[in-house]
Amino acid sequence: MREIRPALIELTIVRVKEFVRETEALFWVFGFPLLMTVALGFAFRDSGPERVPVGIVEGPAAAGQLKALASSPALQPRIYGADEGRAELRRGKISLLVAGTPPVYRFDPARPEARTARLEADDALQIAAGRRSAFEPRDERVEEQGARYVDFLVPGLLGMNLMSTGMWGIGFVVVNARMKKLLKRLVATPMKKSDFLVSHFLSRIVFLILEVGALVAFAWFAFDVRIHGSWLLFSAICFLGATAFAGLGTLVASRVRTIEAVSGLMNLVMVPMWICSGVFFSYERFPRAAIPFIRALPLTAVNDALRAVMNDGLGLAAVAPMLINLSIWTVVSYVVGLKIFRWQ
């Protein structure tokens, strides 16, 4: 017979096993964030500027013009019949129609990409006709790691994932156990109540390592997203974030008796953070007056701290306020949650 382990260890092991055996939960924790990163990463991939479609009216010069315009990286030229070309322009399928020699440029100057197309096309045709540049400029593109959308996105997704798995991972399980009277059965034993809650937290930490690891590794290989700052600090932020959300999950689930009620309450707490805390876009776009409140939210603190360390390579001093914020959330939610916790 194997040794009986201490209750805290047994509780944690059981929690981990239960979770692993819950196939759907595994998908939401691991699969979903990865899919989200893939989808958004590709959607917002910086593949250079889009080429603007332009038309050329068929005629003796059309073939030469096509060659000249195609040499511009900004344009995507095609030859049309005169009427057809005008129709395409009207419909917005092309932004510019080039007709004859010397060319007539037909376009809507109110549309910025039409003006760009006019300039690019004129440039290309002039050069093809033999114009010399007065000097040779050099382009410097902003494509550095840490400045792309995907660099912005990955820490946001990490934060969001910490929040949803932390809150659901605890809230759902606690309420389910309460509904099934399992909590009541447990408090009918000499089990220490704190062991029960701490075991939930510990099992969260086990999965935290896996889920953060999976997302970070994936973002690295697929999009070359790196952690520029300290790994230790990065881990500390994830840990404190997970702690704060575990506490918040415990608080939200502390009295609720049904899964429906806890779902509603979870969403009430999480949706505002999804929207406001800068997961997908910067919260600086919100009104100035709202920003201090947004900064006080735990997800904002996690996202800001992760971005500071991952993208800007900043140190402890820069993220200290966020870490303090998360510690306060942790303490307050656990203290209040335990105080009002309903075991039956």
Next chain:
Amino acid sequence: MEPAISCRGLRKHYPDVKAVDGLDLSVARGECFGLLGPNGAGKTTTIEILEGLTTPDGGAVEILGLNWKDDEREIRERIGISLQETQLADKLTVLETLRLFRSFYRKGPSPEELLRDLTLEEKRDSRVGKLSGGQKQRLAVACALVGKPDILFLDEPTTGLDPQSRLQLWEVVTRFRKRGGTVLLTTHYMDEAERLCDRIGIVDHGHLIALGTPKELIGRLDAPNVIEFTSEPAVDEGAFSDIPGFHAATLRANAWHLQVDSLADAVPPLIVGVEKRGSRLITLTTHAATLEDLFVSLTGRELRDA
């Protein structure tokens, strides 16, 4: 030695019902005590107050001479509980569940021993969610026994089980008692109470309405036998006055229940009397009086409805 369980003046009032309304009880060590009563009688509320899971509005409880306020942990180490409705975690195996519960107690049998005692060995690696009702219930009782308790509390341990599973559970209880354990169980099956319990308290509307050994209680009925019959058309109570040894009659669901001294003396005149009134006998059964009959005579209701 102080009793295993004792309580005085227990009260628990919910807004629309007095679930427990002044209940006194004392269970000696080594005794098996049954709370028998219909649904809603207050059995669960009573047992959960004794288990320290529900706070009473009034009254005092002592478990093994200790009280819940000062000695909760000590009491928890020494009692085992099976609640009326607990679903243990479906995703865990039987052995994992027992190991978990075992880890909460400072002493007790190994999970393997318990599996053997409760004939769950074959199921040791099955998920709890896949067990039959009887197996789940045995596991629940195993979880109650895992700390080698002095007192076992069982709330309706066999409700909804098939006859074989009931027998298996009864055996477990009997074995626990042989080791000197005290049992408090609730049930609404009179046969279970008669078979397992040394003493029975009949509960109705939060009161103990009768208390004693099964024999004593049945002895309280005026007559040891019951005749149940239906006729077409129904006869009135006047038809029974000439029957020798007749004590009382109650009409329930179109069937008369007569308490009589002797079946041999009472049945022939009853049949004659019914026919004389131009009625035709449809069904007639007899049995020795049971706790069920006592409950009926005390309350005018049956255990199973109410």
